[in-house]
Amino acid sequence: MAEIFDRLVIRLLLALFVCLMIYVYRYAHVIFYPTVKRQVLKKINPAENPADSLHLFSRIIGIALIFSSITFNETSGFFLSIFHFAVWGTLAIILYLLSLYIIESIVFYNFDYTDEILKRKNMSYAVISFCHAIVIAYLTRTVMIEAENSLVILLVLWLYMLVIVGFSVKYYTFISKLTFNRLLIQKNLSLCFSYGGFSLGAGLVIASCFDQEHYDITVYCIQVLLKTILSLIIFPIFKKGLVRIFPIKLGEERALEGRIDTDMQSLGYGFYEGSVFIAGAILTTMIVNRIQFGTIYPFF
């Protein structure tokens, strides 16, 4: 009974420590978004600005996702495991916010957080930002798991991941019919669902490329690169296939081009594109990662 009670106490203490780390994160968030200082450090009113609530809480979901990858090893001592969590948790917060800052600087290079979220309450911007937060968190989590408590490997893999994500976000303009900047200014929700589907799909594909056994960092990086290129080859097949299997009608026959444009900006088209991107990405991960070709060794 005493042992069970002791373990419960340890769990409760660690839960409190994780809360403390999230408190630390709240202040770290201010470093990257100094303009929200007043909102973040005061009580948050979700009804006042839903876009801002989504933007902020998506990051909290993200940091929770990353923290879930860190393990406590109580056998090495309670304080040492707390120290381990504090070090890796802090690292996770820094890397996560830095990744978000860099990726959002690439995607929203024409937009400003203060203008879009605080002044214009742009929900499209908030949803896209939400997707970024989740995807980057998921990828940082994957990279942290793969690094296996090695700081050097973590930094190498994180930089590598960031480069791949940076390229992948630019891929959206190739495969979507929607005009990103124009529709984002118009607060178009079709865009956010389409881009959301794309970024979540891309995140799944990239995470699956990183998720593999590794004994040598160079060979591992080569394998990740090869899998990423392979995904780029496979994904269009599924995207084209899904579009052919479920064809859509845009505008009436002989309609003016403007009518087709209006239909494309509808919420339905956003759902359609987003779903195609996610489904295509999931199927791509299956083709890239779930086929076991075997080796010659069972035979030889």
Next chain:
Amino acid sequence: MYKFFLYAMLIIIYLGLAKALSPSEIGIHYLQNERGFSKLIKGDLATVILVDTHATGFLIKTYYQKYRVISGYDTVEELIVRTSKEFAQKNLKHIGLSLYRKTDVSEEFLPLPPGSIYMGNREFGDWSKNKKGESRWIFHKAFKNFPRYLGWGTFRPTREFYQELKSKVSLNQPYFGPNGEFGPNGKVTRENFPQFFKDERMKKVEMKTLLIEYFKENF
């Protein structure tokens, strides 16, 4: 058209990078034909015995061969190579035979029973008469493991075997032994290279049997 070009480029880049960087491509040599042995085999008085052969792939097959390389005064090694389709198929009937031999002065590429390079070489053994009065090749004690390495088992070549072997070499014809002891149908080869002749590798499974086994295992 632009997208198609980009896609084609992507496939070429993938194939190129996979070929150049993939770990599965590193460390396995490619053997176009028997002439390629010259570069791979370094030791003197070496004989290369084909131990096993295997093809992987669905539409485009990759052929692998496993060799036992016996160097006269060095160690015995295993060598796995990728080969061309022609070379792999040609040598299907040469399992257990020596496909390459290298001496100080020459190279031989004719498929012959393993150990032919050492027969008649007094450094390695001598002809010895048994109780029946037959003269057989026996290795010196220093090379007592050679019959096992060569896949002879209890077989010991006679002088007649050696003479016949030499006449086949002069005619540039492969040799499988007086009673076909060597090769895929040879008794000696089948006994001493059991890996290749395992029942599960030899039998051809029908689709119906395969499906029944699948349902038994999975449901």
